[in-house]
Structure formats: C-alpha cells, structure tokens
Amino acid sequence: MIYINFHGKRGASILPKLLxxxxxxxxxxxxxxxxxFNKVSAALACHDRIALLGxxxxxxxxxxxxxxxxxxxxxxxxxxxxxxxxxFDPIEWRMKICYVAQQAVMLPGSVEDNLRTVxxxxxxxxxxxxxxxxxxxAGLEAIxxxxxxxxxxxxxxxxxxLIRSLLLRPKILLLDEITASLDQSNANRVExxxxxxxxxxxxxxxxxxxxxxxxxxxxDYVWFMDNHTLLERTSTDQFFEQPExxxxxxxxxxxxxxxxxxxx
Ligand SMILES: Nc1ncnc2c1ncn2[C@@H]1O[C@H](COP(=O)(O)OP(=O)(O)OP(=O)(O)O)[C@@H](O)[C@H]1O
Ligand SMILES: [Mg+2]
Numbered sequence: 001m002i003y004i005n006f007h008g009k010r011g012a013s014i015l016p017k018l019l020x021x022x023x024x025x026x027x028x029x030x031x032x033x034x035x036x037f038n039k040v041s042a043a044l045a046c047h048d049r050i051a052l053l054g055x056x057x058x059x060x061x062x063x064x065x066x067x068x069x070x071x072x073x074x075x076x077x078x079x080x081x082x083x084x085x086x087x088f089d090p091i092e093w094r095m096k097i098c099y100v101a102q103q104a105v106m107l108p109g110s111v112e113d114n115l116r117t118v119x120x121x122x123x124x125x126x127x128x129x130x131x132x133x134x135x136x137x138a139g140l141e142a143i144x145x146x147x148x149x150x151x152x153x154x155x156x157x158x159x160x161x162l163i164r165s166l167l168l169r170p171k172i173l174l175l176d177e178i179t180a181s182l183d184q185s186n187a188n189r190v191e192x193x194x195x196x197x198x199x200x201x202x203x204x205x206x207x208x209x210x211x212x213x214x215x216x217x218x219x220d221y222v223w224f225m226d227n228h229t230l231l232e233r234t235s236t237d238q239f240f241e242q243p244e245x246x247x248x249x250x251x252x253x254x255x256x257x258x259x260x261x262x263x264x
Contacts, residue, residue: 017082018204019044019067019097019172024076026062036062040076040230042223044172049198050206051215051236054225055251060208061102063225064174067206068099080171095122098170102177104161106149114149114160118167127167134163137193139186154181159190166197175207179214191218212252216240224248 024040027033036059044050052060065071067078069090078085085093107114119126135141138159143152152160162178175194179187191214198205206223209215215222215236222239224232226247234244243249 017043017079018046018048019078019080021067021078022076024063024066024073024078026059026066026071026073035228037225037228037230040225042230042233044204044206046171046204047198047202048204048221049219050204050221050223051219052206052208052223052225053210053212053215053251055254058225058228060225061176063230064099064176064206064208067172068097068174069093070099095168096170097172097174098165098168099174100162100165100176100178102158102180104154104157106152106157106160109149110146111143111149111152111160112145114164115145115167118164122168131163131167134166134193137189137196138163139189155183155186158182159186162190169201170203172204172206175205177208177210180210187214194218212240224251226251 020043022041025038026036028036040063052063054060062071066073069085069088080088080093080096107117115131116126118124132141135143140156140159140163143156143160149157149160158178158181162175165173173194179190182190194205195218197203205218207215207218209218219236222232222234222236223230224234224239224243224245224247226245232239232244232248239248240252243252
C-alpha cells in the first residue's frame with residue numbers, strides 16, 4: 001500500500017503521529033517587532049531521526065526549547081499524540097520530550113546524584129546495569145561517581161546530562177549540538193550510543209548539528225531553517241544531493257568549519 005507520510009514522501013506503512021506543531025511564531029527576545037521565525041510547521045513520527053540544520057541565529061535552539069516547553073511561542077500550537085501542550089503539565093511533557101542543551105546544567109551534588117535524579121523525582125527504580133552500560137558507551141567508564149558534578153569538564157557534563165535524559169526513556173529526544181565540545185573519538189562514541197538507543201528503544205530524535213557529515217550519519221530527514229522559517233523538510237539523501245531551495249544550496253556550499261561532506 002502506498003501512502004504519503006508526514007514528510008510528503010511515499011512510504012510503505014502508516015506511522016502514528018507523535019508530535020505535530022503548526023504555525024509557530026517567535027519574535028526576538030529584545031524586540032517583539034523583529035521576527036525570529038514564523039509559520040514553522042512540521043510533524044514527527046515514531047522512530048523518526050531528524051537533523052535540524054541552518055546557519056547560526058536561525059532559531060534552532062529556540063525551536064527545540066519551545067518544543068520542550070522551556071520557552072513559549074508567540075503563536076502556534078504543539079500537540080503530542082494529538083493532545084495540545086496547553087493541556088499538559090510542563091513537567092509531564094518534559095518527561096516525554098527531553099531537551100539536551102549544548103551547555104549542560106548539572107544539579108548540585110555528585111555525578112551519581114545527578115544520574116539518580118530522574119529516579120528520585122519520578123519514583124522509578126535506578127537501573128545500575130543500564131547506567132554502567134551507558135557510561136561505558138559514552139567513554140565515561142572510569143568516571144568517579146562520587147565526584148562533585150560541578151567539577152566535571154564541559155564534555156563530561158554534556159555526556160552525564162545526556163545519560164540523565166536517556167534514563168527517563170523519553171519518547172522524543174531534542175539534542176542541541178551535544179557533541180560540539182567533544183573530541184572526535186568521544187563524539188563517535190556518543191553517536192554510536194544514540195544510534196543503538198534509537199534502534200532498541202525507537203526514540204524519535206531531533207538533532208541540531210553544524211557538522212554535515214554527522215547530520216548525514218544520524219538522520220533520515222533534514223529540517224532546514226532559513227529566511228525566518230522552516231524552509232525545507234526532506235529526506236537526508238535528497239537534501240544533500242538535491243536541495244529544493246537556493247538558500248539550502250548555498251548553505252551546503254559554505255566552506256564552514258564543519259568539514260567536507262562525505263555521504264559514502
Ligand atoms: N527566548 C528567546 N526569545 C526570543 N529570541 C531569542 C530567545 N533566545 C534566543 N533568542 C535570539 O534568537 C536568535 C536565535 O537564537 P538561537 O540560539 O535559537 O539560534 P540557533 O539557530 O540555535 O543558533 P546557533 O546555531 O548559533 O546555536 C538569537 O539572536 C538569540 O539572541
Ligand atoms: Mg543553537
């Protein structure tokens with residue numbers, strides 16, 4: 001059976017709608033007159049892996065923060081499995097849709113206190129085996145769990161924050177340049193950990209990155225922001241091979257510090 005899915009592509013089966021947002025509008029923080037973005041609409045299905053791309057300042061982080069209810073859109077609606085965010089307790093919402101920031105925020109206490117937070121807050125058992133597995137996959141097998149979390153390096157904090165989010169087993173992960181401060185080897189580990197997590201748990205992922213090679217590896221679809229909106233939503237292959245807009249073509253041609261693209 002042929003159907004047209006949320007991305008406007010032909011596919012083989014009907015996937016349930018997980019997250020939908022329509023006509024999101026946001027003005028700049030310092031001026032309600034200056035538009036950051038407008039008419040931002042898209043839908044995310046279960047298991048989708050999206051790379052959210054665009055030059056600096058397009059509002060990618062702001063969009064992720066709005067989707068996790070850490071920020072408010074001026075206009076528009078967001079629905080999770082058909083239920084508007086307005087009908088949700090924000091804490092419940094953020095258990096299902098987790099935002100992992102580039103600048104990780106550690107809670108007071110030790111590394112282990114941070115990892116146990118989720119379980120204490122939500123009264124679910126602490127799975128030591130899973131924690132150890134994730135620490136090892138993220139290259140943190142030797143970390144001292146009794147260490148004060150505030151004393152960790154930026155890259156260590158980032159990985160602990162990511163693992164803390166995974167332990168919630170959210171339906172959707174919103175990842176904001178989470179490997180940006182890691183060396184290549186640890187960035188690869190984190191990528192592999194998330195790929196395995198996605199395969200096993202089916203978590204949908206929206207991942208902001210400036211590294212095009214990474215975007216090609218970790219996504220099935222690209223959402224491209226430019227010109228104050230979500231300009232393109234297309235399959236990753238098509239975006240890199242034949243982007244629809246001139247702005248996307250120019251973006252792909254920029255000799256940025258994100259490295260040359262290799263799709264092989
Ligand atoms: N809460 C907010 N409300 C309105 N504007 C904001 C808010 N937070 C940040 N901004 C502004 O919106 C613009 C885009 O910021 P944002 O961090 O979302 O961009 P970005 O696409 O993630 O950029 P980068 O790739 O550099 O991380 C910036 O000028 C920023 O100052
Ligand atoms: Mg950003």
